[in-house]
Structure formats: structure tokens, C-alpha cells
Amino acid sequence: MQFDTIIRDGTVVTASDTYASDIGITSGRIAAIARDLPADSARTLLDAKGFLVIPGGIDVHTHLDMPFGGTTSSDDFETGTRAAAFGGTTTLIDFAIQYKGQSLRQALDTWMKKAEAKAVADYAFHCIITDVAAAQLEEMGALVREGISTFKLFMAYPGVFMLDDATIFRAMLQAAKHGGMICMHAENGGAIDVIVRRALAEGKTAPKYHALTRPTTAEGEATSRAIALAEMAGAPVYIVHLSCNDALEKVREARDRGLPVYAETCPQYLYLSLDNFDAPGFEGAKYVFTPPLREKWHQEKLWQGLARDTLQVVSTDHCPFCFKEQKELGKDDFTKIPNGGPGVEHRLSLIYSGGVHGGKFSANRFVELVSTAPAKLFGLYPRKGTIAVGSDADLVVFDPNAEQVISAKTHHMRVDYSMFEGIRVRGLPKVVLSRGRVIVQDGKFTGRAGAGEFIRRQTFSGPAM
Numbered sequence: 001m002q003f004d005t006i007i008r009d010g011t012v013v014t015a016s017d018t019y020a021s022d023i024g025i026t027s028g029r030i031a032a033i034a035r036d037l038p039a040d041s042a043r044t045l046l047d048a049k050g051f052l053v054i055p056g057g058i059d060v061h062t063h064l065d066m067p068f069g070g071t072t073s074s075d076d077f078e079t080g081t082r083a084a085a086f087g088g089t090t091t092l093i094d095f096a097i098q099y100k101g102q103s104l105r106q107a108l109d110t111w112m113k114k115a116e117a118k119a120v121a122d123y124a125f126h127c128i129i130t131d132v133a134a135a136q137l138e139e140m141g142a143l144v145r146e147g148i149s150t151f152k153l154f155m156a157y158p159g160v161f162m163l164d165d166a167t168i169f170r171a172m173l174q175a176a177k178h179g180g181m182i183c184m185h186a187e188n189g190g191a192i193d194v195i196v197r198r199a200l201a202e203g204k205t206a207p208k209y210h211a212l213t214r215p216t217t218a219e220g221e222a223t224s225r226a227i228a229l230a231e232m233a234g235a236p237v238y239i240v241h242l243s244c245n246d247a248l249e250k251v252r253e254a255r256d257r258g259l260p261v262y263a264e265t266c267p268q269y270l271y272l273s274l275d276n277f278d279a280p281g282f283e284g285a286k287y288v289f290t291p292p293l294r295e296k297w298h299q300e301k302l303w304q305g306l307a308r309d310t311l312q313v314v315s316t317d318h319c320p321f322c323f324k325e326q327k328e329l330g331k332d333d334f335t336k337i338p339n340g341g342p343g344v345e346h347r348l349s350l351i352y353s354g355g356v357h358g359g360k361f362s363a364n365r366f367v368e369l370v371s372t373a374p375a376k377l378f379g380l381y382p383r384k385g386t387i388a389v390g391s392d393a394d395l396v397v398f399d400p401n402a403e404q405v406i407s408a409k410t411h412h413m414r415v416d417y418s419m420f421e422g423i424r425v426r427g428l429p430k431v432v433l434s435r436g437r438v439i440v441q442d443g444k445f446t447g448r449a450g451a452g453e454f455i456r457r458q459t460f461s462g463p464a465m
């Protein structure tokens with residue numbers, strides 16, 4: 001048997017197994033997993049001795065090239081997918097946004113154009129629906145058939161994205177009918193809006209008030225309501241960027257009752273807290289995103305949630321805005337600060353470091369959280385999310401003991417600060433392959449813009465996990 005590439009002598013780690021093996025790659029796919037594949041049977045040999053070989057990371061929540069609050073997120077599909085690759089993430093699921101009056105198809109076309117010539121690794125889309133009339137409900141089935149099997153709805157941002165319960169319920173019924181799934185931004189936007197207006201009227205305009213006006217109760221309530229609506233609709237629901245124990249408890253109760261309820265959290269909620277708003281001057285704006293940072297004690301609850309499978313996925317909600325000129329739009333009013341933070345590059349290292357080295361879960365659970373569960377829940381499995389014969393050769397040779405101090409000076413995201421500045425991580429990607437091509441090796445980018453492909457996702461396959 002002839003291979004394009006053999007990864008030799010690595011320790012293969014999947015969501016279920018850990019074993020020593022070589023991996024043979026042909027035409028972008030894994031063709032053989034065996035000990036001692038003959039060295040002369042491949043054009044390229046990659047030595048993985050002493051390192052782990054894991055499936056490429058899948059980040060199911062990013063916002064590249066996204067207009068928001070009069071500006072646009074600072075990473076496009078080239079810089080964003082490249083930074084992701086440096087961090088060991090080889091597939092992104094971004095969001096195509098349907099604006100009022102548009103068809104879902106128009107949203108998809110717009111985002112396909114943004115990504116097509118730029119992405120260095122594979123990508124897929126969820127569709128954000130902001131205007132759910134009969135026509136758009138009708139169109140959901142067609143989108144599912146084209147590989148857009150998940151739809152994001154908002155219970156927050158009144159007047160912009162927020163939908164009422166009846167509309168959410170209708171969309172859930174429709175998603176369930178076509179094998180799709182609803183991803184929910186769960187915060188009680190109506191109550192938050194009143195609290196925000198009151199704060200502004202009292203002259204509270206600093207960045208920290210973004211966090212202080214969005215109580216955890218608002219997230220807990222909306223999470224509970226989203227779950228109830230999904231239960232009545234007989235639909236699965238996925239809670240995005242879960243940030244606090246209030247919401248975690250609701251998800252745990254629902255899963256204990258056997259409901260197909262899933263949730264993700266993000267590294268910022270595991271590593272950062274309200275304390276970050278003590279930063280001098282306007283620097284708290286670096287941590288303005290939604291849901292906001294919480295009191296520190298929530299972090300431990302979220303780590304436990306990941307270990308105990310109350311939370312199934314770690315994504316990043318990567319939505320970078322530069323501190324200069326972009327975050328500064330809200331200098332005198334926190335409601336004008338573009339919401340979002342950069343994180344796509346450091347997800348694997350932060351979760352390996354805190355989770356595996358931190359003694360909270362195994363390397364297998366780490367792989368499950370950053371790759372396998374995202375692939376299964378979002379219709380990419382087994383093409384992606386595991387190491388198996390026939391799967392795409394999206395692979396990461398991962399050095400579990402290499403250390404790095406995260407800094408904006410050395411990161412690859414197109415943004416002028418890091419949320420995780422100064423945090424030391426242990427566990428770094430060494431070589432990253434996308435469909436068999438080496439795109440990052442020892443800190444050098446060797447990929448190409450436009451090489452990434454749009455991946456049509458399968459329908460939601462039921463509560464298999």
C-alpha cells in the first residue's frame with residue numbers, strides 16, 4: 001500500500017481510546033492505522049514520537065467578517081481560519097446571518113462568498129434567523145438539505161435579533177420536522193434591556209456595567225424557557241455560550257429527565273471573571289461580550305459540567321474587535337462597545353492545560369469536548385471528529401508538555417489584544433493537517449487561502465449522546 005503521508009510513532013488519542021500507532025494518509029483521508037507501516041511506502045514522513053495524535057479541533061461557534069454595531073469583526077475567513085489552524089482547529093462552523101426581509105438563501109450566499117476564496121481549512125455554517133415569517137419557516141427544510149442543519153435564534157437583543165416565544169416555538173417545530181436543530185442564545189433580553197436603560201440613566205457607562213446589567217438569573221430563566229419550548233416542540237436544543245451555574249442547573253435537570261438538550265461553554269468563562277473589569281481605564285472593554293463574565297466561582301461549576309457531560313462542547317464564540325478604534329466606539333457608553341472577544345486560536349491549549357493537566361478530565365474527554373462531540377452533534381461525524389479509516393485526515397500532532405505564555409505579541413489572530421494575555425498554557429499543537437495537507441508545522445504556516453472547503457452537514461441524528 002502506498003501513502004501520501006505517514007505519521008509515525010505517535011500516541012493516537014480519540015474520544016474513546018489511547019494507543020501507539022502509525023497513521024497512513026492517502027488522498028486527504030486516513031487510509032491505515034497500524035503499527036510499523038513501512039517507511040518507504042510514503043512520500044512524506046512525519047515523526048510524532050513522544051507526541052499525541054488527535055483529530056483536528058472543531059469550533060462550532062465563530063463570527064468571522066461579521067458586521068456588528070457599525071463595525072466588522074476583525075478576522076476574516078483567511079486570518080480567522082489560519083489562527084484557528086495554529087491552535088489545532090481545522091473546522092469552523094460560522095454563522096450566516098439573515099437580516100430582516102432577506103431569505104435564508106441570501107444569508108447563505110453572502111457568507112459563502114466571504115469564505116470561499118479565503119478559508120485555509122474547512123468550514124460550515126449555521127443560519128441565524130432574525131426574521132421568521134412563513135417564507136423563512138418554509139425555507140428551513142431546503143437549507144437543511146443543503147447542509148445547513150442548525151439555526152441560531154436569539155432570546156436577547158430586543159429590536160435587533162430577539163424573537164418572541166411563539167416564533168421560537170414555530171421555528172423549533174420546523175427544525176424538528178426537517179432533522180435540524182435550534183441553537184439558542186439564552187438570555188432574557190426584555191428584562192436586561194430595562195436594567196441597561198436604568199444603568200445608563202444613572203450615568204453608569206463604564207465597560208463593567210455591560211456585565212453588571214446582565215444578571216445570571218436572566219440567562220437561567222431563558223435557558224429554562226428554551227428547554228420548555230423545545231420539549232413542547234419535541235425538538236432538540238443546543239444552548240450556546242453557557243456562562244453560569246444558573247443555566248448549567250437547568251441543562252442538568254433537563255438531561256436528567258432524558259431530554260435532547262445540549263450546551264457548550266467557552267474558554268473565557270472558564271478562565272476569566274468579573275475581576276477582569278478591574279483593568280485600568282477603558283481596558284475592561286476587552287472583556288465585553290455576551291453573556292458577560294461572571295463571578296469567579298462559576299468557573300469551577302463549568303469545569304465540573306464539562307467533566308460530567310452536562311456540557312458537551314467547548315467552542316470559542318470567537319468574535320474579535322480591536323481595542324483601538326473598534327472597542328473604543330463605546331468609550332462613553334458601554335452599550336456601544338462591539339460585543340465579542342478573540343479566542344479561536346487558544347481553545348485546545350487552554351482546555352488541555354486546565355482540563356487534562358488540571359486533573360479535571362482525561363485526554364480522551366478533551367478530544368471529545370473539542371472535536372468528537374461537536375462533530376456528532378453538528379452532522380460532521382465520522383468524516384470529522386475522530387481518527388478512523390475513511391475519515392478526513394484532519395489531524396494534529398500535539399505536544400502535551402510544550403508551554404507557552406499567551407500574548408497578543410505572538411498570536412496569529414488579527415486583533416490588537418488577547419483576552420488571555422499572560423496566561424501560561426501547557427499543551428500545544430506541533431503539526432496540523434487539513435485533509436492530509438500540512439498547514440502548520442513548528443509555528444510556520446504552510447497552508448493556502450482558498451484551500452478550505454464548505455462542508456455540507458448531515459441532519460441531527462437523534463439523542464445519540
Ligand SMILES: [Zn+2]
Pocket residue numbers: 061063317319
Ligand atoms: Zn456568538
